[in-house]
Amino acid sequence: MTTAEIEKKVIEIVADALDKEPGKVSGDSSLIDDLGAESIDFLDIVFRLETAYDIQIPESEIWKGSIDVGDGSEESIRQGLATLKAKLPAFRWDRLPARMTKQDLARLITVQTIVDYLARVLNTEPSAV
Amino acid sequence: MTNQRRSAVVTGIGAVTCLGNDIEETVANQAGGLSGVSGATLFDARGFGGTLAAEVRDFDARAHFRVSKAIKLTDRRTRLAVAACSMALASSGLGGYEDLGVLIGTSGSDLQAPELARAMGKHPHESRADDVPSFSQRILDGTNPLWLLVNLPNMASAHVAIQLEARGPNNTVMTDWAAGLQALGEASDWIQCGEADAVVAGGADSALHPFAFSAFEKAGLFEQESVPFIPGEGAAAFLVEEKGAARRRSASLSFELVAYANAGGSSGLQQTMAEALSAARWNAKDVDGILRASVPVTGLREHEEDALGLIFGKSRAREPHVDLRAQMGFPLAACSPIDLAMLAASGRVEGRGGRVLVNALGFSGQAVTLAIELLGQEGCQA
Numbered sequence: 001m002t003t004a005e006i007e008k009k010v011i012e013i014v015a016d017a018l019d020k021e022p023g024k025v026s027g028d029s030s031l032i033d034d035l036g037a038e039s040i041d042f043l044d045i046v047f048r049l050e051t052a053y054d055i056q057i058p059e060s061e062i063w064k065g066s067i068d069v070g071d072g073s074e075e076s077i078r079q080g081l082a083t084l085k086a087k088l089p090a091f092r093w094d095r096l097p098a099r100m101t102k103q104d105l106a107r108l109i110t111v112q113t114i115v116d117y118l119a120r121v122l123n124t125e126p127s128a129v
Numbered sequence: 130m131t132n133q134r135r136s137a138v139v140t141g142i143g144a145v146t147c148l149g150n151d152i153e154e155t156v157a158n159q160a161g162g163l164s165g166v167s168g169a170t171l172f173d174a175r176g177f178g179g180t181l182a183a184e185v186r187d188f189d190a191r192a193h194f195r196v197s198k199a200i201k202l203t204d205r206r207t208r209l210a211v212a213a214c215s216m217a218l219a220s221s222g223l224g225g226y227e228d229l230g231v232l233i234g235t236s237g238s239d240l241q242a243p244e245l246a247r248a249m250g251k252h253p254h255e256s257r258a259d260d261v262p263s264f265s266q267r268i269l270d271g272t273n274p275l276w277l278l279v280n281l282p283n284m285a286s287a288h289v290a291i292q293l294e295a296r297g298p299n300n301t302v303m304t305d306w307a308a309g310l311q312a313l314g315e316a317s318d319w320i321q322c323g324e325a326d327a328v329v330a331g332g333a334d335s336a337l338h339p340f341a342f343s344a345f346e347k348a349g350l351f352e353q354e355s356v357p358f359i360p361g362e363g364a365a366a367f368l369v370e371e372k373g374a375a376r377r378r379s380a381s382l383s384f385e386l387v388a389y390a391n392a393g394g395s396s397g398l399q400q401t402m403a404e405a406l407s408a409a410r411w412n413a414k415d416v417d418g419i420l421r422a423s424v425p426v427t428g429l430r431e432h433e434e435d436a437l438g439l440i441f442g443k444s445r446a447r448e449p450h451v452d453l454r455a456q457m458g459f460p461l462a463a464c465s466p467i468d469l470a471m472l473a474a475s476g477r478v479e480g481r482g483g484r485v486l487v488n489a490l491g492f493s494g495q496a497v498t499l500a501i502e503l504l505g506q507e508g509c510q511a
Contacts, residue, residue, distance in 0.1 A: 019197050019200070036198070040202075040274075044201070
């Protein structure tokens with residue numbers, strides 16, 4: 001399975017779960033800020049991904065696609081964000097508070113976050129960012 | 130506590146039925162002799178003793194959902210409820226009323242049978258049917274976490290409130306097939322006691338799923354000889370308002386909810402009709418029309434005819450009357466509300482004026498009677 005196939009499937013699932021046109025969903029779409037996802041939508045999307053790929057996705061694991069926040073401390077978050085900003089310069093960072101907390105992290109989840117996670121779990125090469 | 134008697138009137142009607150996706154189309158197609166009954170298509174009914182169904186066709190729920198993402202959290206009866214309530218509110222001209230109350234009667238959800246079957250079917254050879262821990266684990270692993278949110282009994286009322294932005298009192302009535310008419314009766318109580326000034330109320334149901342057909346089969350309903358049992362679906366809703374407020378905004382008044390009675394147990398419709406007549410201060414001879422429950426179940430029909438005979442005399446009880454079950458099937462808790470919506474929309478009562486008794490009857494014996502007065506007819510008080 002290629003990363004492109006995973007991305008296509010993830011976009012299909014995310015678009016259907018959030019009632020969006022697939023053409024309006026891209027890799028850097030933030031699930032919350034761009035696509036309007038709410039907490040129950042994350043439950044739905046995770047279930048659909050688990051069903052599609054016959055895997056189990058622990059809730060904490062979905063982060064590890066694109067950002068490592070270590071122990072979740074303010075310094076760890078700052079360092080993780082600095083790494084992510086370098087990887088995703090086109091992301092709408094202006095929408096996020098200057099000092100982010102753990103509660104803000106969910107807004108960082110993009111379609112690409114999910115694709116990268118699945119690519120790693122399914123032993124496929126992740127996309128270069 | 131009421132200081133002055135408030136009256137409840139209906140100013141808007143909405144419906145989705147097997148004969149049309151709104152009340153106007155439904156009335157026209159019924160009068161035109163079309164049939165809403167055909168072979169079931171919503172699921173494969175071939176394993177059951179009955180395969181006919183009265184299905185709502187070409188229904189686009191999205192047209193009625195302000196927040197369309199919520200559709201994934203709804204079952205069919207909820208979508209029908211939202212559509213009917215949305216149309217009732219629109220037809221009333223009330224619009225944008227924040228304190229709107231919601232009261233929906235329904236007999237329950239379809240439990241998303243295909244999803245449950247998929248969850249159970251992954252391991253068909255493991256464990257026995259009574260292995261509860263194994264069953265539970267398969268359900269937990271195999272169903273979407275949102276499954277419960279779709280199937281909770283109050284979800285129809287909840288979603289109506291969300292979509293219509295109705296922030297007034299909210300409740301769900303689940304007295305099986307009598308629930309829809311009972312919701313309308315309860316709404317009139319809310320208006321009269323001052324709980325709300327406007328309520329959207331009615332019934333929504335869909336019997337077209339394996340769990341319902343299994344129950345019908347177990348009860349022998351597909352094998353009745355006296356009357357065919359054709360499961361159906363649909364929804365009818367009414368915008369119920371305080372009469373004075375409705376008049377002040379020059380609303381068009383369809384009918385007044387004069388009295389309401391409900392009862393469980395064996396005394397049924399005889400009791401509720403007697404109580405409704407008493408509360409309305411009508412004599413039996415004052416009633417211009419009777420909209421029967423017409424439940425297509427042997428025993429329940431006879432119960433209604435016996436009750437009518439005791440209240441109105443056997444001669445009147447045996448008068449020919451319109452029975453829509455062969456044409457429109459039986460949409461459970463939505464049945465009496467749909468029949469009432471059609472009556473009110475067509476404005477016809479055979480014979481005299483507009484005082485009508487409306488009945489609903491549940492499989493369990495729950496009985497409901499409304500005394501209504503059709504308004505705008507010659508000789509009626511408006």
